[in-house]
Amino acid sequence: MPSAESAAEFSGSAFDAPPDAVRPRNEERLQKILAAAGLGSRRACERLIDEGRVTVNGKEATLGDKADAVQDAIHVDGSRLVTDTRMVYIALNKPRGVVSTMEDDKGRNAISDLVPNIETRVYHVGRLDQDSEGLILLTNDGGLAHKLMHPSYEVSKTYQAEIPGPVPRAMGRELKSGVTLEDGPVKVDAFKVVDAYGKVALVEVVLHEGRNHIVRRMFDAVGHPVVRLIRTQIGPIRLGDLRPGRTRHLSQAEIGALFKAVGE
Known part of the structure; x- marks a missing residue:
């Protein structure tokens, strides 16, 4: 079962039935x-x-093998290859003022306002x-999202935070110790x-927690909101140089890296 934190992150998301619902196999070379x-x-x-760099469902493939592009797990050089053309993997740079839900009953700007052309419902x-x-x-891809x-x-998340300066020498040790x-x-x-710069500092933290407002509450606790x-x-x-409010489709290499991050 998902944790309370995970369930909270799913709230507000909309999604279709899993794309890999029971269906006949459609094998191709x-x-x-x-x-x-x-x-x-x-x-x-x-x-x-022929060089042994491809596996299908964990078994090394050989010339002449067939597979189902939707149902089979295909890896090349150990990296998962997404061959189901129905799957969508997108990076979004959420601007300030937008809520992290697909729809908002209070009429606020939501994620769906930034991605109006996605034909399938998605998890965020x-x-x-x-x-x-x-x-x-x-x-x-509900399984990967979960x-x-x-x-x-x-899975780690990296944040950059502007906080009041100067930054005490002991802050890093304190945050690392908990x-x-x-x-x-x-x-x-x-x-x-x-x-x-002046009375403001830019710091970077990496953590894998997902509790609500965790980064803000953590810096509040050490006196630097x-x-x-x-x-x-x-x-x-x-995130790279993706501009606020813009999206981009992930590359096959990035998708493979995401699967590797969760052990697939």
Whole structure:
């Protein structure tokens, strides 16, 4: 069962029935599936298979093998390859003032206002409060979304926070050793000062917790309330130069890295 934290992150998301619901198998030559996924010509994909670099459901593939692009787990060089064309994996840079739900009954700007052209309903991975900004992932892959958010998989999230300066030397040690909040202790995996200017400092923290407002409450506890908060990374996926309010589709390499982050 999902934890309370995971369930909270799912709240407000809409989704279709799982795309891999029971259906007849539709097998094709493996090299045709690999080529359709963008790995090169069929001849190049045959070489990948012949070199032992492709597995299907954990078994090394051989030339002549067939697979179902929707139902089978295909890996190339150990990285999961998404061959189901119905699957959607998107990075969104959520601006300040947008709520992390697909729809909002109070009429506030919501995620769906930023992605009006997605034809399938999606999960959003990683909630941010209305005043926070940065990376949210959108996908109709419910199984992957659940694993990315569930604390047991310990997928890290990276944030940059503007806080009042100067930053005490002991702050990093304190946050790494843990601070106690009303709903239990929390500690960061990493901490660094990125920049300091006047009475404001820019710091970066990495943690894998998902409790509501956890970063803001953590800095409140050490006496440096957050002025601005931006999530810059979820697992291996970076926000990069994606502009606020914009989206981009993840590459096959990024999708494979997400699966690897949850052990698939």
